[in-house]
Amino acid sequence: MSFLLYLPEVPAAPLACRGLARRGGRAAGLLTLLFLCAGVSVGARAQPQPVSLPEPVPVPVPQPEPVQAAPLPMDEQVFAAALASDQLPVLEQACRDAARFDLPVRLRQLKDRLVAMRPAPQPLPVVLANANALISCLAPEAALSVLDRFGPGPGLERQQWLTLQWRAANAGLNHRRAAEALRRLSGGERSRLETMALPVRLRDDGSLDTRSALDVLASHLAAMGRRQEAAEVLLAGRLPGVVGAERLKLAAALLDDLPLAQRNALVEMALDQAAVAGAWGLAAQLLDDQQALQRLEGGDPEPARQRRLRLSRRIDDAYAEWLLQRDDPSEAARIKVLKQRLRSPREQGGHAPSAAQPATLPAQEPAAPSAADSVEPTTP
Incomplete structure (x- = not known):
């Protein structure tokens, strides 16, 4: 073994x-x-091995966002230092702060300081900065008085001076001074204002909203009651499409002393421009205006009504179609369909499919309207 x-x-x-x-x-x-x-x-002797468990993954606990304190106006000591300063940017910042928090006492103190701080004569950059600070201080008339201290010659300086003069007059709703500044900017040629963009509003994101100086001038003239001159300014424009159609629409409304045939011709020109641009919503407004104009002047609104009806069908404007046909007994079946479409979808009798009734296929989208079959001109 x-x-x-x-x-x-x-x-x-x-x-x-x-x-x-x-x-x-x-x-x-x-x-x-x-x-x-x-x-x-x-x-028999084997000992059980310990089972290793995975480490627990920590779950991040969301932290509450810190509460931002409400903004406060400038401290009294800081404001006193700004008021005693001879720096125009510092004073303008104080003006913006006082205007933001609606502090009239501070605004008045700053206005008096800005008016007296830079007496004439001063170079143009100082005059412009001083007037701009006064506009920020909600003192546009004082800004105009400061600008009147300077008389620039022709060129870029004159354009800057007149533009700021318009801003001050526009801020103070001084339509006469605003229109005069724009008239002088045009140099006797109103069409030059068409390509000149004026700042009319500061958007929330900090960018400027601009508008053509031609339209702005017409607005000032209309506000003064000079309706015919305002319409002439609008008709001096040369831009086609939507801009041209809107100007023709406004001119036709301003020239209420013209004969019906001439005003109707302006509306027809506006319809042509809207149709070329495919602005069917604007075309619908123009046809509505044309119906109202014909009724007011004793004309025949039926041709415009028929054109508006055809356009409403082409662009699927059910409400306008219902308005135009609701009193026509021969269209009772169509009116019933339109009323059902105009109901709230979930309302009893509305057009939303019920649970017991399967949804039907959507109707075919209407074809895009054309100028020939939707807004064809009629004989005035």
Whole structure:
């Protein structure tokens, strides 16, 4: 049994296995028992291994946003220092702050300081900065008085001076001074104002909203009651499309002393421009104006009504179509359909599909209208 010397060393077997070994008679049986008992012994002694759990992932806790404090006006000491300053940008900033928080006492103090601080004569940049600060101080009339201290010659300086003069007059609703400044800017040629953009409003994002000086001049003239002159200014424009159509529309409304045929001709010209530009909403407004004009002047509004009806069908304007046909008994079936479409979709009888009724396929989109079949001109 020398081969047993080469067996690997195994741990001591339990008593039951030792008994089996004693009863074994053969070497092979003994070897098998030794291996089995060794396996049992090892299995009996095996200790359970600890199970490693994953680390918990920290969940970020949302932090409340910090509450921003309400903005406050300039401190008294800071304002006193700004009021004593001789720097126009510092004074203008104080003006903006006082205007923002509606502080009339500070605005009056700043206005008096700005008017007295730079007496004439001063170079143009100083005059412009001084007037601009006064506009920020809500003192446009004082800004005009400061600008009147300077008289620039022709050229860029004169254009800057007149533009700021218009700004001051416009801020103070001084239509006469504003119109005069624009008239002098045009140099006697009103069409030059068409390409001149004037700042009319500061948007919330800080950008400037501009408007053509030609339209601005017409607005000032109309506000003064000079309606015919305002219409002449509008008709001096040369831009086509929507801009031209809107100017013709306004001119026709201003020239209420013209005969019906001439005013109707202006509306027809505006319709042509709107149709070329595809501005069908504007064309609809023009046809509505044309109907009202014909009724007011004793003309025949039916041609304009028929054109408006055709246009409303082409652009799917159900409300306008219903208005134009609601008193026509021969269109009772169509009026019923239009009334159903004009209901709230979820209202009883509305056009939204119910749960028990499957939705129907949408109607085919109407074709884009053309100038020929939607707003064709009529004989005045």
